[in-house]
Amino acid sequence: MAIDRRTVLKTAGGAGLAAFLAACSGGKGATTGDPGSGSSGEIRALFMKQAAYTEADVTKMTASFTAANPGIKVIPEFVAYEALHDKIVAAGPAGTYDVVLIDVIWPAEFGSKKMITDVSSQWPAAWKTEMLAGAIDTAEYDNKLYGVPWIMDTKYLFLNTQHLDVANANPQWLDTWEGTLKAARRMKEAGVVKYPFIWSWQQAEALVCDFAQLLGAMGGKFLDDSGKVAFNAGGGVQALEWMRQTIVDGLTNPASTQSLEADVQRVFQAGQASIVLNWTYMYGAANDAKQSKIAGKVQVAQTPKGTAGRPGVNGGMALCVTAGSKNQAAAFKYISHLTSQPEQEKYALDSLPVWVTSYDEPTVIKTNPAVVPQAKKQLDDLILRPQAKSYNAFSQALQAELQNALLGRKPAQKALDDAADKANTLLQS
Amino acid sequence: MKPVHVRGEGRFAAFLLLPAAIVVFGVVLYPVLKTLLMSFYKVDSAMPGSYPFAGLSNYTKVFSDPSFYPVLGHTAYFTIVSTAAELVLGMGVALLLNAPLRFKWVWRSLVVLPWALPTIVNGALWRWIDNGQYGVLNQLLGTEIQWLGSPFLALNMVIVADVWKNTSIVAFFLLAGLQTIPAELREAAVMDGASTWRSFWQIVVPLLKPSIAVVLVLRTIEAFKVFDIVYVMTGGGPASGTQTVAFYTYLQAFSNQLFGYGAALAYMIVIAVGALAMFYLRLLRQNQLAGV
Numbered sequence: 001m002a003i004d005r006r007t008v009l010k011t012a013g014g015a016g017l018a019a020f021l022a023a024c025s026g027g028k029g030a031t032t033g034d035p036g037s038g039s040s041g042e043i044r045a046l047f048m049k050q051a052a053y054t055e056a057d058v059t060k061m062t063a064s065f066t067a068a069n070p071g072i073k074v075i076p077e078f079v080a081y082e083a084l085h086d087k088i089v090a091a092g093p094a095g096t097y098d099v100v101l102i103d104v105i106w107p108a109e110f111g112s113k114k115m116i117t118d119v120s121s122q123w124p125a126a127w128k129t130e131m132l133a134g135a136i137d138t139a140e141y142d143n144k145l146y147g148v149p150w151i152m153d154t155k156y157l158f159l160n161t162q163h164l165d166v167a168n169a170n171p172q173w174l175d176t177w178e179g180t181l182k183a184a185r186r187m188k189e190a191g192v193v194k195y196p197f198i199w200s201w202q203q204a205e206a207l208v209c210d211f212a213q214l215l216g217a218m219g220g221k222f223l224d225d226s227g228k229v230a231f232n233a234g235g236g237v238q239a240l241e242w243m244r245q246t247i248v249d250g251l252t253n254p255a256s257t258q259s260l261e262a263d264v265q266r267v268f269q270a271g272q273a274s275i276v277l278n279w280t281y282m283y284g285a286a287n288d289a290k291q292s293k294i295a296g297k298v299q300v301a302q303t304p305k306g307t308a309g310r311p312g313v314n315g316g317m318a319l320c321v322t323a324g325s326k327n328q329a330a331a332f333k334y335i336s337h338l339t340s341q342p343e344q345e346k347y348a349l350d351s352l353p354v355w356v357t358s359y360d361e362p363t364v365i366k367t368n369p370a371v372v373p374q375a376k377k378q379l380d381d382l383i384l385r386p387q388a389k390s391y392n393a394f395s396q397a398l399q400a401e402l403q404n405a406l407l408g409r410k411p412a413q414k415a416l417d418d419a420a421d422k423a424n425t426l427l428q429s
Numbered sequence: 430m431k432p433v434h435v436r437g438e439g440r441f442a443a444f445l446l447l448p449a450a451i452v453v454f455g456v457v458l459y460p461v462l463k464t465l466l467m468s469f470y471k472v473d474s475a476m477p478g479s480y481p482f483a484g485l486s487n488y489t490k491v492f493s494d495p496s497f498y499p500v501l502g503h504t505a506y507f508t509i510v511s512t513a514a515e516l517v518l519g520m521g522v523a524l525l526l527n528a529p530l531r532f533k534w535v536w537r538s539l540v541v542l543p544w545a546l547p548t549i550v551n552g553a554l555w556r557w558i559d560n561g562q563y564g565v566l567n568q569l570l571g572t573e574i575q576w577l578g579s580p581f582l583a584l585n586m587v588i589v590a591d592v593w594k595n596t597s598i599v600a601f602f603l604l605a606g607l608q609t610i611p612a613e614l615r616e617a618a619v620m621d622g623a624s625t626w627r628s629f630w631q632i633v634v635p636l637l638k639p640s641i642a643v644v645l646v647l648r649t650i651e652a653f654k655v656f657d658i659v660y661v662m663t664g665g666g667p668a669s670g671t672q673t674v675a676f677y678t679y680l681q682a683f684s685n686q687l688f689g690y691g692a693a694l695a696y697m698i699v700i701a702v703g704a705l706a707m708f709y710l711r712l713l714r715q716n717q718l719a720g721v
Contacts, residue, residue: 067490082664087681092475113474113686203666255562257667258577267562381514393685403668
């Protein structure tokens with residue numbers, strides 16, 4: 001059997017032309033949202049897996065939703081936080097997901113690029129006052145609401161009480177960053193632990209979260225009132241110098257620059273660190289004897305105070321309906337269920353509710369008696385990372401320069417000035 | 430003029446090939462052309478829509494982007510060191526596997542194991558091995574080194590992980606080449622008094638040149654495109670010290686949604702890889718013409 005060259009060329013040419021024409025078409029119309037019936041159909045939802053509500057929590061929440069809405073089938077998927085943003089982006093054009101979980105730093109990007117749906121009209125007016133102000137920030141951009149807040153979190157200070165006792169360090173010292181440093185020195189001198197601190201200072205968003213908390217405490221700002229970068233002055237520089245000095249002094253575990261929150265949790269739970277910052281979920285995990293060597297020896301406190309107070313980083317997240325969802329009504333119904341006060345209150349051990357009155361609710365306090373009182377004080381005072389369309393690029397520039405300073409490759413001021421140059425250009429573009 | 434039945438067979442064959450051709454063109458040609466087109470537009474979102482024409486500005490931006498040059502440097506270092514190390518180690522392993530060993534199939538199976546591991550698994554494995562706090566490498570050496578804690582050391586540790594995985598495929602390519610070299614040639618050299626070292630350089634290496642060239646082309650191209658092992662092991666850090674061109678391209682396209690710029694970066698990789706392949710193939714052809 002013979003295939004002549006002309007036939008092959010014709011076939012190849014035809015396919016190539018078709019591919020080129022298809023490429024030129026721009027793929028318009030690939031994703032157009034549809035409200036759907038709202039009472040039937042399938043919803044695919046994308047969640048993160050390592051913090052806040054666990055997979056088991058989400059599965060139970062979903063089961064209670066589908067029990068009440070038997071016509072709607074929900075398929076949840078879970079990815080690591082580090083993969084969440086890019087998965088939302090990659091899946092956007094195909095409209096793979098109906099519901100996505102977004103971080104507080106993404107409403108500007110996803111909202112302005114019309115990847116998530118403006119649900120302002122579906123927000124009951126009461127929610128604005130019934131929800132914590134910091135929670136609303138997670139879904140709001142340009143006076144529009146692009147989702148419903150679901151995770152209300154900030155970084156708390158976790159202490160190994162046994163280490164404090166052995167080193168005879170007064171827990172009251174930990175009310176300020178200066179006192180925290182004093183306690184860490186005491187623990188190192190007493191030989192309780194080699195490195196009292198471990199932080200999530202890997203080149204990732206986690207580093208910016210820790211920096212934000214120290215920046216706020218030392219009176220710094222990400223941006224000034226005119227919208228220009230301000231982290232390279234005053235409190236920002238002090239915060240970074242403080243961070244670097246703890247490495248130089250041997251108080252911070254050098255593995256910090258390669259660690260994320262899960263690594264911090266692992267080291268703390270192994271009893272190899274005394275004082276760490278982490279999200280709410282770690283309290284339950286660190287007190288779980290099945291996975292922690294220090295269960296029962298963990299205390300949680302508000303983030304320490306600096307010269308300018310003790311703002312915690314806003315680590316909230318919201319559930320959004322994607323622009324490409326073909327079942328938007330059902331998707332919003334699902335979101336409304338997951339974010340509802342009764343549903344959130346059931347799982348307060350892993351993630352605290354976005355609702356103001358939940359923090360006085362005896363059942364919630366009972367679920368997480370150590371964290372709720374701290375949260376009640378802390379969640380009124382949060383520092384918000386810039387709400388910019390190009391936040392990711394802004395953050396990458398800052399992360400790289402923060403690491404340059406932490407590794408001693410540049411002085412703090414120079415590193416932050418270099419980051420500011422790049423970040424200002426990005427904010428203007 | 431061809432007989433009618435031959436022409437009919439040709440059409441039938443083309444018809445049978447059509448589904449496969451459509452799939453291949455769909456998953457290869459369409460994305461390639463789409464990316465090329467995108468590189469000439471200011472595409473700043475994953476969503477479909479109309480974007481302004483940018484001409485060659487995405488390409489010129491590559492050269493004016495201060496972050497690109499360090500990234501290119503990391504990629505060049507990674508490519509040269511990992512390819513060289515894999516070639517040297519792969520040659521050693523191939524010579525061992527070609528030696529008259531007992532249970533040869535056991536050794537060959539063991540050698541192929543690292544290559545059989547998915548790169549993502551390999552990256553995760555080495556991330557744990559290199560962990561400064563509880564990694565097995567420090568345990569074995571009795572040290573407290575932060576293997577992934579400084580940019581240059583981290584880049585070298587990523588190379589170690591890549592070499593560990595890919596040496597086996599290099600070894601198998603070279604082993605296939607070694608088995609085509611008649612044993613009589615080496616035996617004759619030994620009879621003539623040539624040392625093992627001399628017979629290796631004078632007989633084995635020249636006859637292995639085609640295999641070496643193929644390995645060099647494949648590994649250089651693969652190394653230049655390195656992404657997944659970096660993503661898993663270091664995430665491009667610390668201080669962006671392990672970011673490679675492919676990783677940077679991914680970052681620009683998917684994390685920053687600068688798809689037009691990302692497409693231009695992707696085409697820069699294509700051009701660089703194409704140039705490398707042409708260079709190697711030309712070298713190979715020259716050697717063949719010279720009768721080496």
